[in-house]
Amino acid sequence: xxxxxxxxxxxxxxxxxxTEQTQAVSDLNLTVMPGEFAAIVGPSGCGxxxxxxxxxxxxxxxxxxxxxxxxxxxxxxxxxxxxxxxWRTVEKNVLLGLEVQHRLNDATRENARxxxxxxxxxxxxxxxxxxxxxxxxxxxxxIRTLALEPELLLLDEPFSALDYQTRLQxxxxxxxxxxxxxxxxxxxxxxxxxxxxxADRVFVFSKRPSRVKTVIETGFDxxxxxxxxxxxxxxxxxxxxxxxxxxx
Amino acid sequence: xxxxxxxxxxxxxxxxxxxxxxxxxxxxxxxxxWELGAALGWFDPFILSSPSRVWxxxxxxxxxxxxxxxxxxxxxxxxxxxxxxxxxxxxxxxxLWWLPALNRVLDPYLVVLNALPKIALGxxxxxxxxxxxxxxxxxxxxxxxxxxxxxxxxxxxxxxxDKQLLMKTLGAxxxxxxxxxxxxxxxxxxxxxxxxxxxMSWVGVIVGEYLVSKAGLGYLIVYGGQVFKLDLVMxxxxxxxxxxxxxxEAVALLEKRLTR
Numbered sequence: 001x002x003x004x005x006x007x008x009x010x011x012x013x014x015x016x017x018x019t020e021q022t023q024a025v026s027d028l029n030l031t032v033m034p035g036e037f038a039a040i041v042g043p044s045g046c047g048x049x050x051x052x053x054x055x056x057x058x059x060x061x062x063x064x065x066x067x068x069x070x071x072x073x074x075x076x077x078x079x080x081x082x083x084x085x086x087w088r089t090v091e092k093n094v095l096l097g098l099e100v101q102h103r104l105n106d107a108t109r110e111n112a113r114x115x116x117x118x119x120x121x122x123x124x125x126x127x128x129x130x131x132x133x134x135x136x137x138x139x140x141x142x143i144r145t146l147a148l149e150p151e152l153l154l155l156d157e158p159f160s161a162l163d164y165q166t167r168l169q170x171x172x173x174x175x176x177x178x179x180x181x182x183x184x185x186x187x188x189x190x191x192x193x194x195x196x197x198x199a200d201r202v203f204v205f206s207k208r209p210s211r212v213k214t215v216i217e218t219g220f221d222x223x224x225x226x227x228x229x230x231x232x233x234x235x236x237x238x239x240x241x242x243x244x245x246x247x248x
Numbered sequence: 249x250x251x252x253x254x255x256x257x258x259x260x261x262x263x264x265x266x267x268x269x270x271x272x273x274x275x276x277x278x279x280x281x282w283e284l285g286a287a288l289g290w291f292d293p294f295i296l297s298s299p300s301r302v303w304x305x306x307x308x309x310x311x312x313x314x315x316x317x318x319x320x321x322x323x324x325x326x327x328x329x330x331x332x333x334x335x336x337x338x339x340x341x342x343x344l345w346w347l348p349a350l351n352r353v354l355d356p357y358l359v360v361l362n363a364l365p366k367i368a369l370g371x372x373x374x375x376x377x378x379x380x381x382x383x384x385x386x387x388x389x390x391x392x393x394x395x396x397x398x399x400x401x402x403x404x405x406x407x408x409x410d411k412q413l414l415m416k417t418l419g420a421x422x423x424x425x426x427x428x429x430x431x432x433x434x435x436x437x438x439x440x441x442x443x444x445x446x447x448m449s450w451v452g453v454i455v456g457e458y459l460v461s462k463a464g465l466g467y468l469i470v471y472g473g474q475v476f477k478l479d480l481v482m483x484x485x486x487x488x489x490x491x492x493x494x495x496x497e498a499v500a501l502l503e504k505r506l507t508r
Contacts, residue, residue: 058416077417083410087432097418100428148418 003069004031005184006055006152011064012209013050024050026209028064032184037175037222039187039195042205042213043246048188051210052077052154055186068152076150080157082141084129090140091116091125097148112147119143119177135166142174146181153178153185159194171198172227179222192246196238197226204245214245297482305483319487322453322464325381326495329388330449334442336389337396344397345404345430346422362398366390366452370459384456384464391452392445399444403437404430439503446499450492465491 013025024047032038040048053059055066056077084093094112098104116122119139129137138158145153158174159167175198178185189195195202202216218238220229229235279299285291286298293301309315344351370387377383407430415425457466465484472480 056417058413079410079414079417081410083414085429085432096428100415100418100420100424 002034005034005036005069006032006186007065007067007069008051008055009065009067011054011061011066013047013054013059013061014209015050023209025054025061026211028211030203030212030215032186034069035182035184037178037185037187037198037200038203039189039199039201040203040205041189041192041195041242041246042210043207044190046205046208047210048205049156052156052186052188055152056154070151073152074148074150075152075154076145076148077154078142078145078156078158081161082129082137084137084140084144086129089126089128090121090132093129093140094144094147097144101148103148108147111149112143115143115146116140119173133166134162135170138162138170139173142177146177151184153183155185155187155189157189158187160189160191167194168227172225175226192239192242193230194226196235196242197229202242204242213248216242216245294476295478297478301479302483302486305479306487309483315487318464318468318484319491321381321461322457322466322488323491325384325388325453325456325464326449328385329453330392330446330495332385333389333392333449333452334396334445337393337441337445338400338438340393340397341400341404342426344401345426351401358394358398361394366394367455370455373456374460379460381461383460384453387456388449388452392448395448396441396445399441400434400438403434403441406437407433435506439499439506442499442502443496446495447492450488450495454488 008028008030011025011028012023014021014023016022028051030038040051042048050059054061056075085096088096091113094116095104095109098108098112113122113125116125121136121140121143124132124136129140132140138161142158155174159171162170171194187195187198196218199218200220200222202218203212204214204216205211206213216238218229219234220232224232282296283299286293286296286301306315309318344354366387369390370383373383373386373390377386411429411433412425415429420428453464454466454469457464458470461467465488468484469481472478472484
């Protein structure tokens with residue numbers, strides 16, 4: 001077995017406000033393999049998002065370490081809401097990250113256009129976000145993240161603001177995009193079926209302060225899409241197991 | 249284009265035309281009644297003047313070239329007050345956005361300064377800066393500066409933390425967050441500030457001229473009032489209306505270009 005891509009060891013983190021201190025993460029340990037799709041589920045408010053912020057480096061752990069198997073890992077972060085800039089066209093929104101990182105050139109621009117074309121947004125380059133549906137907007141946000149060519153993708157409940165049908169379709173599509181690009185991904189979600197249908201491994205978190213309660217291997221064939229996995233007989237028992245683990 | 253849509257467009261056009269006609273009607277009615285009242289002796293034209301007397305005054309001022317001196321003086325003062333007031337006000341807003349600690353310290357002072365009638369500082373300005381055009385320009389700046397700062401800063405602060413978080417996940421610096429998100433998002437409020445500020449600088453300059461001046465429309469109004477030449481006062485006010493409207497239109501034009 002090869003070395004883990006990401007190793008989180010004994011990480012603790014607390015938020016401070018003027019009135020109280022909230023321990024969000026306590027002695028957290030987890031590893032993610034290269035190319036793996038990991039999902040984190042847990043009761044709401046259990047500090048799942050904090051874990052992503054820590055991995056991203058937006059927050060610094062108060063104790064413990066977060067290490068990657070290589071230096072200068074490029075990380076892409078996809079937030080719950082798309083946060084597209086209304087005054088920029090779809091194309092300009094996708095290029096925002098490249099602009100910010102001074103990596104905008106003909107090659108990266110072409111790559112971004114190719115991504116938009118590949119995922120059915122080629123005809124909308126010059127549209128404003130206001131003219132797109134919620135699902136399309138979220139897809140633009142994903143491509144904005146992918147345009148940076150991240151090695152690790154952090155997905156923070158990226159589908160929760162969408163209606164049910166769009167959610168299923170988009171998670172299917174996003175899964176295929178991530179697999180095709182061979183990215184390592186961590187998905188944070190409160191939707192158990194989403195986690196089970198998309199991930200290789202599901203990390204069940206305890207109530208705050210969060211630590212890993214159980215890790216459940218889904219054991220699905222990576223070639224199967226989330227919608228196909230949902231139809232397999234193995235899906236429901238897995239779902240029940242995760243459910244019971246969260247409840248326990 | 250089908251019939252129903254054509255009819256709809258026609259109705260819209262007609263409604264639009266009716267509003268325009270009513271607007272012109274109000275203007276004509278106002279001046280008509282004013283002139284008629286003066287001619288029929290409903291009131292004393294010596295006190296209220298009349299459109300024809302205003303017109304005659306404007307023509308006389310034009311002929312003696314005095315008009316250009318007064319209009320030029322006031323216009324220069326107002327443009328200077330407006331431009332520097334908005335520039336300084338915007339810069340101050342940027343500074344306060346950049347340094348939240350400074351913003352927290354200065355917040356109560358900004359509230360007081362915003363509420364204070366800046367005109368009250370007129371005599372102080374005259375003592376400090378001297379009885380001349382500089383004092384009037386500074387008054388114009390003062391009146392537009394604080395309101396600009398408050399409005400523009402509010403616009404900057406509408407950018408949510410979430411959007412800033414997004415920029416941070418993309419690896420943006422504070423300057424990039426400002427230029428790529430905060431400034432474009434605050435553009436609407438910046439333009440709103442310009443529109444308020446353009447009116448405010450007129451107020452500052454005219455009041456400044458009331459207090460201390462040797463030329464300008466404010467000077468003409470005060471002078472006309474003192475020597476009971478109401479024709480002169482009314483003529484100056486009418487010219488002022490036209491100038492203020494033109495300057496507002498110029499800002500509106502700028503708005504169209506910026507928001508295109």
